[in-house]
Amino acid sequence: MIADSSSISPAVHRPDGVGQAEIVSSLNDLVIIVPTYNERENLPQLLESLMTLAQGIRVVIVDDNSPDGTGAVADALAAIHPKRIEVLHRSGKQGLGTAYVVGFQHVLSGSAKLIATMDADLSHPVDRLPAMVERASDADLVLGSRYVGGGATVGWPLPRRVLSRFGGLYARTILGLPLNDLTGGFKVYRREALAGLDLDHLRADGYGFQIETTWRVIQNGGRVVEVPITFTDRVAGASKLSRHIVLEAALLVWQLRLDRLRSR
Numbered sequence: 243m244i245a246d247s248s249s250i251s252p253a254v255h256r257p258d259g260v261g262q263a264e265i266v267s268s269l270n271d272l273v274i275i276v277p278t279y280n281e282r283e284n285l286p287q288l289l290e291s292l293m294t295l296a297q298g299i300r301v302v303i304v305d306d307n308s309p310d311g312t313g314a315v316a317d318a319l320a321a322i323h324p325k326r327i328e329v330l331h332r333s334g335k336q337g338l339g340t341a342y343v344v345g346f347q348h349v350l351s352g353s354a355k356l357i358a359t360m361d362a363d364l365s366h367p368v369d370r371l372p373a374m375v376e377r378a379s380d381a382d383l384v385l386g387s388r389y390v391g392g393g394a395t396v397g398w399p400l401p402r403r404v405l406s407r408f409g410g411l412y413a414r415t416i417l418g419l420p421l422n423d424l425t426g427g428f429k430v431y432r433r434e435a436l437a438g439l440d441l442d443h444l445r446a447d448g449y450g451f452q453i454e455t456t457w458r459v460i461q462n463g464g465r466v467v468e469v470p471i472t473f474t475d476r477v478a479g480a481s482k483l484s485r486h487i488v489l490e491a492a493l494l495v496w497q498l499r500l501d502r503l504r505s506r
């Protein structure tokens with residue numbers, strides 16, 4: 243394993259070949275999955291930025307029947323961009339992890355070459371997508387990273403910053419991964435990497451989901467790189483972070499480590 247903070251695993255020799263496939267590096271090959279729960283104030287701005295970034299970008303919104311009517315807002319935006327925005331409606335709040343899985347399965351049933359995940363709350367900078375997509379030409383998974391040179395977090399109070407930093411260090415140490423931001427939700431996957439994840443058996447929600455997906459890409463022999471981003475705390479709407487999500491992630495890293503030991 244290469245102890246390089248910006249990438250892990252060699253580019254050329256990938257044991258079971260998550261991705262020796264053709265090089266893809268175009269924003270027009272990109273489908274972005276955006277899970278939403280009570281984001282009606284944020285979603286229009288996010289989608290407008292994404293629609294203007296590149297003509298071919300597509301978005302799949304997974305809404306859990308948000309009480310604030312985000313689903314109807316999403317439908318109205320999809321009617322304006324019928325070929326580019328799709329909305330998957332679920333009947334109630336079922337958690338972030340399963341929202342991603344439903345979005346992934348939907349996208350993998352089509353032909354997208356690159357699949358991104360982004361929060362709807364405007365925390366993830368749309369203008370970093372081109373740099374992330376470019377790096378996906380020689381990586382299986384690109385992480386938008388707050389904790390590499392050039393990255394930053396804006397607007398978070400100290401306890402939130404400490405939790406995020408500590409959580410990332412904890413996961414990195416226990417799993418032995420030279421990655422700096424394991425809990426962020428701004429990611430670009432090569433199709434082959436996502437298809438190899440065994441989506442039906444992903445266990446976690448929230449932060450844990452992010453750790454688990456990155457871990458599995460690496461276990462499958464994939465190359466993961468980090469691209470710096472500036473994360474800005476949400477201005478509108480409420481955070482869905484809970485004690486449950488933090489505890490789940492803390493336990494999950496031990497489960498993943500145990501799984502690896504057992505499989506040896």
Ligand SMILES: Nc1nc2c(ncn2[C@@H]2O[C@H](COP(=O)(O)OP(=O)(O)OP(=O)(O)O)[C@@H](O)[C@H]2O)c(=O)[nH]1
Pocket residue numbers: 276277278279280281304305306335336337338341360361362363365427475476480481482483
């Ligand atoms: N469909 C769906 N989306 C969810 C659910 N929980 C959170 N989300 C969305 O997932 C994204 C991340 O959730 P956030 O509340 O921003 O969580 P966070 O980024 O960890 O924390 P904050 O930025 O402090 O709010 C946002 O777009 C949410 O609307 C859920 O149960 N179902």
Ligand SMILES: [Mg+2]
Pocket residue numbers: 361363365476
């Ligand atoms: Mg957020």
